[in-house]
Amino acid sequence: xxxxxxxxxxxxHFESFILxxxxxxxxxxxxxxGWEGGVIYAGEAEGxxxxxxxxxxxxxxxxxxxxxxxxxxxxxxxxxxKAVRVFDTWVxxxxxxxxxxxxxxxxxxxxxxxxxxxxxxxxxxxxxNATNRVLTIES
Numbered sequence: 070x071x072x073x074x075x076x077x078x079x080x081x082h083f084e085s086f087i088l089x090x091x092x093x094x095x096x097x098x099x100x101x102x103g104w105e106g107g108v109i110y111a112g113e114a115e116g117x118x119x120x121x122x123x124x125x126x127x128x129x130x131x132x133x134x135x136x137x138x139x140x141x142x143x144x145x146x147x148x149x150x151k152a153v154r155v156f157d158t159w160v161x162x163x164x165x166x167x168x169x170x171x172x173x174x175x176x177x178x179x180x181x182x183x184x185x186x187x188x189x190x191x192x193x194x195x196x197x198n199a200t201n202r203v204l205t206i207e208s
Contacts, residue, residue: 080201081138084109086190088127094118098126100193102134110138120188124150127192128163135200144168145200148175150192158182161191163199176200 084101091097096118101111112133116126128150135145148164159182166175178199180191 081110081135081197083194083197086127086193088123088189090118096123096126098123098130098189098193100127100130100134102138102197104138110134112137120152123189124152124161124192127189128196131193131196132165135196142170143174145176150195152188152191159185159188159191161188161195163192163195165196165199 081102081104084103085099086101087099089097089099094117095115097113097115099111099113101109103109112130112135114126114129114133116122116129125147128147132145132147136143145165145167148166150161150163153160153162161180161182162177163179164175164177166173168174176199178195178197180194180198182188182191
């Protein structure tokens, strides 16, 4: 039997990702996540306009938004993010480490990109996949 008195748990959900590239050789990544009820958490980071720079900017923007969503209770640090070409598609692998209530956590996630233009967004989705089991909110 299900205990209906237990609080409902929701996962963070993806809202949007924007990557702007500039002629100066820089880029800006912006990501938005939401919780049920319309609460939005955003992150923004700059990087170099290379594939690796775009991946790192997207990853740092993601961690910034995730940090905002947890009100600082889970401090996450990027270990790395990498795009690997496998069977004619890109697989993005991301790893983060953090600390929550004095306990160390290591999180790894991946995302398969359907199109070459989604590689930077893949970093966002890979980190989201890495953290979606530990980032929940009770309502």
